Structure formats: structure tokens, C-alpha cells
Amino acid sequence: MYLSNIKLSNFRNYNALSTELSSNINIIIGDNAQGKTSLLEAVYVLARGKSYKNTMSEIISWNRESSLLEGTFHKQYYKDHVRISLNKPNKSAIYINDKKANKRSALWENIQVVLFSPEDLKMIKEGPDLRRKFIDSGLNNTKPSYGNVLRDYSRALYQRNNLLKSLRRSNYGKETLEVWDQQLVHLGQKIIISRINFLKKINSITKEIHYTLTNKQEELKLFYISNIIKNGEDIDHLEEVYEKKFRQNLERDIQKGYTSIGPHVDDIRVTINDFDAKTYGSQGQQRTAALSLKLSEIELIKSEIDENPIILLDDVMSELDVKRQEKIIKYFESSQVFITCTEMNFEDFLENFNKKIYTIERGQIVKET
Numbered sequence: 335m336y337l338s339n340i341k342l343s344n345f346r347n348y349n350a351l352s353t354e355l356s357s358n359i360n361i362i363i364g365d366n367a368q369g370k371t372s373l374l375e376a377v378y379v380l381a382r383g384k385s386y387k388n389t390m391s392e393i394i395s396w397n398r399e400s401s402l403l404e405g406t407f408h409k410q411y412y413k414d415h416v417r418i419s420l421n422k423p424n425k426s427a428i429y430i431n432d433k434k435a436n437k438r439s440a441l442w443e444n445i446q447v448v449l450f451s452p453e454d455l456k457m458i459k460e461g462p463d464l465r466r467k468f469i470d471s472g473l474n475n476t477k478p479s480y481g482n483v484l485r486d487y488s489r490a491l492y493q494r495n496n497l498l499k500s501l502r503r504s505n506y507g508k509e510t511l512e513v514w515d516q517q518l519v520h521l522g523q524k525i526i527i528s529r530i531n532f533l534k535k536i537n538s539i540t541k542e543i544h545y546t547l548t549n550k551q552e553e554l555k556l557f558y559i560s561n562i563i564k565n566g567e568d569i570d571h572l573e574e575v576y577e578k579k580f581r582q583n584l585e586r587d588i589q590k591g592y593t594s595i596g597p598h599v600d601d602i603r604v605t606i607n608d609f610d611a612k613t614y615g616s617q618g619q620q621r622t623a624a625l626s627l628k629l630s631e632i633e634l635i636k637s638e639i640d641e642n643p644i645i646l647l648d649d650v651m652s653e654l655d656v657k658r659q660e661k662i663i664k665y666f667e668s669s670q671v672f673i674t675c676t677e678m679n680f681e682d683f684l685e686n687f688n689k690k691i692y693t694i695e696r697g698q699i700v701k702e703t
């Protein structure tokens with residue numbers, strides 16, 4: 335799939351922009367603070383209906399009240415024209431082929447996008463939230479209903495945590511706790527099962543990619559770590575076990591004022607040649623493992639839904655050495671890719687690609703080749 339054009343008004347530091355895009359490689363180059371990431375972010379907003387890092391008020395230009403984004407996504411057999419209007423403080427409307435969509439999920443059910451930022455390269459080294467984000471992004475792209483479950487789970491979790499905090503002071507409303515518990519167990523077990531199945535599928539792809547990136551020196555494996563069910567345990571009884579542990583943890587949860595178990599605190603354990611990559615891996619090994627994980631997300635999407643996702647590389651190329659740059663570029667042969675950079679030191683690898691280079695200055699494309 336690819337985005338053939340993009341039109342922006344009052345989006346971050348872009349007053350107005352309209353351009354055609356390459357269906358393969360799009361390089362967005364410029365000095366710092368000129369608008370490279372903003373353009374990439376605009377592609378993401380068109381695909382997801384929201385930003386990956388800023389609130390709506392933050393993406394609308396400072397001195398404006400509203401913003402408009404438009405673009406046409408081409409899939410194998412049809413195309414969708416997407417128009418999104420954003421209004422301060424927090425209102426948005428999405429139109430697909432001029433028909434108003436009721437939910438943002440109308441976008442993610444149809445459009446696959448993989449974002450890759452320097453933060454992702456820290457996925458192995460840092461805390462579990464980046465690893466959970468990785469798995470959730472993969473699932474959102476391959477199983478659209480997952481996004482709704484995740485959203486409902488987060489809402490229920492927020493409500494339960496608020497209630498837990500108030501129960502520290504008085505028992506008022508304790509009877510409603512059961513409603514949130516039931517919802518969390520029901521939604522939480524769906525999330526855990528989806529994640530375990532996702533890891534089963536992606537494990538073999540990640541292993542192959544990592545073999546290639548490390549010249550067959552390293553074997554990478556992924557394990558789902560849940561505080562409700564142990565790896566390899568029978569997931570048929572998950573709901574029962576989950577309910578029991580929830581009851582056991584209730585007093586502790588009230589004392590702490592938050593829900594201490596569930597998929598929101600789960601993790602992925604990554605091993606390299608059977609040692610724990612987070613504890614024992616060198617920085618280089620951890621970064622290569624993170625790269626393998628992101629590339630395998632792209633490959634899994636390709637095989638699961640028979641569409642190439644749009645790939646957004648925000649400042650990632652400058653973080654990789656030449657060898658790794660060369661190796662990853664071959665995964666972009668048949669995808670649309672957006673690459674932001676301040677310098678083009680990887681041009682040699684892109685000789686045979688269909689590419690467009692956009693030079694950005696103060697929120698404008700000043701050169702296009």
C-alpha cells in the first residue's frame with residue numbers, strides 16, 4: 335500500500351503544503367527544526383487519526399484553531415481518499431472517500447503503518463513499555479479488532495485505578511469494583527492471548543531476520559512474560575486464574591491505589607543464544623535485536639494481510655552504521671518508506687530504488703528531485 339499525495343494546512347510548522355509522493359522511497363532532508371518529523375507525523379496522523387507523540391492541540395499550528403490533512407491511500411485493488419480535520423482543543427473528524435467515519439478504527443482497519451524511531455532501538459535495553467508498544471503495534475496492524483480491545487481495557491483500567499484510590503479513603507462505591515474487575519479480566523485475557531499468539535507467529539520471522547543481520551552468529555528468541563500465566567502454561571484456564579489472582583491482589587491494589595496485575599504490566603523477554611539480551615547483551619547486540627524485531631513486524635504484516643505496510647523511519651538511519659543501513663534497506667524494496675535525515679549518507683544503497691528527495695526549510699519543500 336502507499337500514499338500517493340499529501341495536502342496539509344496549519345499542521346505544526348506547515349502553513350500549506352501539497353505534494354505527490356513516491357510509492358517507494360521518500361527522503362525528507364533538512365537541517366534541525368525545519369519540519370522533517372512534522373511531515374512524517376502528518377503521514378502517521380492520516381493513517382491513524384492521531385499523532386504518536388503529540389496531542390491534537392500540539393499538532394495544530396500555534397496561532398491557528400484548526401488544521402486539515404488530506405491524502406490518498408492506494409491498496410492492491412482500490413484507493414481511499416482520507417481527509418481529517420482537527421479542531422482545538424480536542425475535536426477531530428475523519429472522512430474516507432467523503433463519507434464521515436464514526437471511529438478512528440475505520441482508518442486502522444484499512445491502513446497499515448509501521449513507525450520506527452530511535453526510541454525503538456532502545457526497546458531491548460529500556461523498560462517493558464517499549465516492548466509492549468512493539469507487540470501492540472504489530473497486533474494493531476494485523477488484527478484491527480485488537481485496537482478496540484486495548485482501548486476499552488485502558489479505559490476500564492483508568493476507572494478501576496481511580497476507584498482504588500478513592501477506596502483508600504472510604505468504602506464508598508466498593509460494590510462497583512466488581513464491574514470493572516469483570517471487564518478487566520474479560521478484556522485482559524483477550525489481550526494476553528492475542529499477544530502470546532502474536533509472539534508465536536513472529537518468533538520464526540525474527541529468528542531468520544536476526545540470523546541474516548548477524549551473519550548467522552546469533553539466535554534470537556522472544557517469550558511473553560505475564561504475571562498471570564507463566565510461559566508455556568495452559569492458556570485455556572486463563573480467565574479462571576486471572577479472576578483468582580485479581581481477588582488475591584485486591585487489598586494490595588487498594589493500598590497502592592492501582593491495578594498491579596494484567597497485560598498493562600506484562601513484558602517480553604528477549605534472548606540471544608539463550609542468554610537474556612536486556613541483562614547481558616552489549617549495546618550493539620541490543621540495537622541489532624531491536625532492529626530485527628521491527629523488521630519482523632513489517633514482514634509479518636506482509637505475510638498476514640498480503641499488503642506492504644507504509645514504513646516511517648524517523649531519524650533512524652543516522653543511528654545505524656553503514657553495514658546495518660545496507661542490510662535493512664533491502665527490506666524496503668516493495669514498500670513505501672518515508673525517511674527523515676539531516677544528511678544523506680546512505681544514497682549509494684538506494685541507487686536502484688524509485689525515490690523522491692524533499693528538501694525542507696521552515697515548513698516548506700524548497701527542492702524536490
Ligand SMILES: Nc1ncnc2c1ncn2[C@@H]1O[C@H](COP(=O)(O)OP(=O)(O)OP(=O)(O)O)[C@@H](O)[C@H]1O
Binds near residue numbers: 346347366
Ligand atoms: N503546533 C506547532 N505550530 C507551529 N510550529 C510548531 C508546532 N509544533 C512544533 N513546531 C515547530 O516546528 C518545527 C519543526 O519541528 P520538527 O520536529 O518537524 O523538526 P525536524 O526538522 O524534524 O527537526 P530535528 O532534525 O531537530 O528533529 C520546530 O521548530 C518546532 O518547534
